C-alpha cells in the first residue's frame with residue numbers, strides 16, 4: 001500500500017471536562033462533511049480491559065498504581081491493532097485519549113520512564129491536541145452533568161496533571177497545545193486550521 005493511502009491518526013488529550021469528547025466529535029463531523037471516512041474512538045476502550053479500568057477509576061476494583069498502568073497499556077495494545085488496521089485502509093482515526101493520558105496522569109504515582117517502556121508498542125499519533133483548560137473550569141463544566149467523582153478529581157492533582165501535559169507537549173512528538181478555555185466554535189476553528197496547516201489530508 002502506498003503511503004498516500006495511509007490516513008492520519010489524531011488524538012485529543014487533556015483533563016476531564018476540558019472538552020475532549022466535544023472537540024473530537026466536532027472534528028469527526030467536520031471531516032465527514034468533507035468526504036473522509038472517519039472512525040471516532042476512545043480510551044479506555046469499550047472492551048473488557050476498558051471496563052476493568054473504569055471500575056478501577058471509580059474505586060470499585062482495588063488495584064495498585066502499577067497494575068492500573070499495565071491495564072491501560074494492555075487496553076491500548078489491543079486498541080492500537082484496530083487503529084493501525086483502519087489508518088492503513090484509508091480511514092482517519094480520531095481518539096479521545098491515548099498514551100499521553102497514561103504519562104500525564106500515572107506519572108504522578110509511577111515512574112515515567114517505565115510508563116514509556118510499557119507503552120513502547122503504541123503509535124506516535126500524527127497529531128495530538130492537548131486541550132488546555134484550568135482545572136476549576138473543568139470542574140465547573142462537569143458539575144453540571146455528573147454526580148460522582150473519580151480517582152483523579154481533586155484540584156491539586158488536576159493542577160499537576162495539567163503541568164505534566166504542558167511538559168509532555170515539549171518532550172513528545174507532534175503535540176499541539178490548544179487553549180480550550182474559549183467558546184466551543186473558536187476552539188474548533190483553531191483545530192480545523194491546524195489540521196489544514198499540517199497537510200495530513202490531501203484535498204483539505
Ligand SMILES: Nc1ncnc2c1ncn2[C@@H]1O[C@H](COP(=O)(O)OP(=O)(O)OP(=O)(O)O)[C@@H](O)[C@H]1O
Pocket residue numbers: 015016017018019020021022023141142144145180181182183184185187
Ligand atoms: N469550549 C467549550 N466551552 C464551553 N463549554 C464546553 C467547551 N467544550 C466542551 N464544553 C462543555 O463542557 C462539558 C464537558 O465536555 P466534554 O464532555 O467534551 O469533556 P470531556 O473532556 O470529554 O470530559 P469527560 O469525558 O471527562 O466527561 C460539556 O457540557 C460540554 O458541552
Ligand SMILES: [Mg+2]
Pocket residue numbers: 020021022096
Ligand atoms: Mg469525554
